[in-house]
Structures are given as C-alpha cells and as structure tokens.
Amino acid sequence: MFTNEMIASFNELETAVYQYVSKNGSKVIYMRIRELAAEAQVSTATILRFCRKAGCDGFTEFKVRLKLHLKEQEPFELKSTHHSVTEFFEHSLNGPIKEQITGAARIMSLSDSIIFIGVGSSGILAEYGARYFSSLGRLSLYIKDPHYPIHTNFLQNSTTIVLSVSGENDYTVRHTHQMREAGSTIVSITNNKHCTIARMSDVNLSYYVSEERFEDSNVTTQVPVVYILEALARELHQLSKQ
16 A cells, blocks of 8 residues: 555654554544544644545545555455355356357367367366376367467367466467467357457356455366366267267
8 A cells, every 4th residue: 555655755754654554554444533643643734644645635535545455455265165166066067068068079079189278277277188188089289388389270170178267368368369260169168258268269168156366366266177178078088989
C-alpha cells in the first residue's frame, strides 16, 4: 500500500502516523480521524496531509484502501483436494463431458499424429499426456517450451491437444493459432469454455473447478486434467481395437 516514494516523502510527523498505521492497521480502519491523531500524537491536519501523500483524497478513502489492503494480506487457505475433486465430479461428469471425450477420441483416431502443448504446470501435464498416450500404443509428442519453433508443414492430419487452466496464456494462444492455421485439429482442455483457447478449438473439454491463486502462481487443482487425459487415451485405445 505504501510505496518507497510515498514513505520517502513523509516528514517527521507523517512518519509517526505511518509507523502507527503499519503496526495497528486493523484498529485504524475503525477509528475516527481525531482518534488516530491522538494515538499518533499529531494533529488532524497532519493526518490529512499523510492521506494525500498516500494517494487518497481524505481519511475516509484512506481507511477504505487500508481495509482492502489488509484483506489482501489475509493468510491464503487452499481448498482440500477432496473439495476440488468433488466439485469436478458434480459439475462435469454429470454433464456432457463423457460424450465430448468420446467425440474427441474419434477425431484423434483419424489423425496421423497427436501433439500436446502447454506451459508451466500445463506443460508438465502435456508431457504426461504424451507419455500416457504413447504407453497405450499411440505415439505422441509434447511441446512445453513457449519459444519452441513449430514447422507447420509437418502438421497436416494431426490433432493438437492444448492444455491451459485459464485458456488465456499468450504463448499457448499463439501456438494454438499456429497449429490451427497449419490444419491441425484442436482439442483443448481448459477450466471453462468461455476462454480464448476454447473458442479457437474444434472440441473443448472444460472441467469447471474453482480457480485458486497464491501470490503470482496459479495453483488450481490439475486432478481433473489427469482424469480427462487418461479417459481420452483409454477411449482412443478402445477405438483402435475396433
């Protein structure tokens, strides 16, 4: 909430206010301006100057921003794995996803090659998917390097399986576009069907679980993705025996 530039601009009295607020934020959001002035042993005019230097028009706006800041600092609590898996089974498996998996497997059965793409944790699952498919007799490749060069002349009659939680990762969107332009059929696995990658796909398999973030990392469960990948591979294996 307080930048280095803000703190450097405070005079001695304003610094006293800053030190009190930084140690007693949860109390300050319920104080009147006169109460804070008394606690910090400064005048109400000093409080108002402090608020303006902190980027607020007055003490009321400052308290609102401080409350939001404190809310953001609350300890992060992960949902239990049981909750996430139950959420997936309730929302997805009772819907059309079984038929969608069968349809996607039929498309893949007509392809000469299968390529998995993803970045970050989705890249790790792209590697897992390629290995799982290969283990069931369908040699597959994976790309998890966002800067990997893609030569489109090798993509005719291929299926690209795109993995992305948000469906908005710039690198994955770009790779998906390249694959589609080259004539590859796009099957995407995303958390919802309204994202960019889902709209670019011929088939989208969405699993709909609550997205979770910790600091700058997306820590949304990937259990549904593993389920879908294995279901696709097994369905494709069954079709190959017919």
